[in-house]
Amino acid sequence: MQSKAISLYDDGEHRCLMFTDLVKGDGIQSNQFLILSRKQSAIIDPGGDLTFAALSIEIEKHVPVANLDYIFASHQDPDIISAMGKWMMKTRAKVVCSRLWARFLPHLIPEYLRLQLEMDSESRMMPLPDEGRVIHLQASDIAVLPAHFLHSVGNFQFYDTKSGILFSGDMGASMTEEVGAPVRNFEQHIPLMEGFHRRYMTGNRACRLWAGMVRKLKPKKIVPQHGSHFEGENIEKFLTWIEHLECGLDLLTEQSYRVPDGLR
Numbered sequence: 001m002q003s004k005a006i007s008l009y010d011d012g013e014h015r016c017l018m019f020t021d022l023v024k025g026d027g028i029q030s031n032q033f034l035i036l037s038r039k040q041s042a043i044i045d046p047g048g049d050l051t052f053a054a055l056s057i058e059i060e061k062h063v064p065v066a067n068l069d070y071i072f073a074s075h076q077d078p079d080i081i082s083a084m085g086k087w088m089m090k091t092r093a094k095v096v097c098s099r100l101w102a103r104f105l106p107h108l109i110p111e112y113l114r115l116q117l118e119m120d121s122e123s124r125m126m127p128l129p130d131e132g133r134v135i136h137l138q139a140s141d142i143a144v145l146p147a148h149f150l151h152s153v154g155n156f157q158f159y160d161t162k163s164g165i166l167f168s169g170d171m172g173a174s175m176t177e178e179v180g181a182p183v184r185n186f187e188q189h190i191p192l193m194e195g196f197h198r199r200y201m202t203g204n205r206a207c208r209l210w211a212g213m214v215r216k217l218k219p220k221k222i223v224p225q226h227g228s229h230f231e232g233e234n235i236e237k238f239l240t241w242i243e244h245l246e247c248g249l250d251l252l253t254e255q256s257y258r259v260p261d262g263l264r
């Protein structure tokens with residue numbers, strides 16, 4: 001398989017790599033991330049069976065998979081963490097996720113893997129409270145940021161202080177052919193993300209509060225888990241757009257809750 005890692009940041013001792021083309025077939029295009037920080041390493045939102053084998057091969061080109069220290073999961077979705085059992089099997093990494101999902105995620109581990117793991121999967125989980133926390137890597141800090149209801153009820157994003165990259169999960173996601181590159185024209189990009197955000201984000205209040213937090217952080221890049229990423233003036237354009245977007249609960253009416261026609 002011909003795949004290339006895209007370098008988002010590299011100062012010699014701390015690197016952030018992105019993979020954009022590992023999903024084949026019907027699955028939605030997804031980005032996976034590898035952070036190499038001196039002797040430590042972490043993956044962000046590695047996905048499920050559609051990416052497990054290909055991503056393992058790509059990681060091995062940089063670091064032995066068995067050496068991974070952390071698996072960061074922004075939320076519980078299939079494209080985020082559904083191969084959790086296999087990652088736990090292949091590594092000794094801690095799975096960092098919301099405490100809201102820590103007791104649900106072990107349902108992803110098949111019995112045959114659970115037996116081979118020879119340990120309680122719960123001891124491999126690092127469930128975080130709603131406030132998140134800072135995790136120290138050897139050459140950077142990762143701020144695990146609250147991003148609840150954007151879109152999952154227990155949802156985190158990962159801000160890498162050294163690179164200034166905010167790994168934003170589904171926030172900012174788009175359906176575009178131009179993956180791996182920054183958004184060029186924000187106005188033309190809006191239709192590629194609008195439908196997704198209107199339906200998958202829970203409400204304007206969460207968007208507004210999140211945008212306020214991110215503004216204080218001043219990230220150099222916002223890199224979502226689908227599609228292309230934001231940098232430069234497009235960061236503020238995205239924050240302004242999302243804080244004015246009506247979505248999720250904002251759009252509900254009585255029409256949204258009607259028994260379908262066709263009952264006999």
Ligand SMILES: [Fe+2]
Nearest residue numbers: 075077151170
């Ligand atoms: Fe999701």
Ligand SMILES: [Fe+2]
Nearest residue numbers: 077079170225
């Ligand atoms: Fe996603």
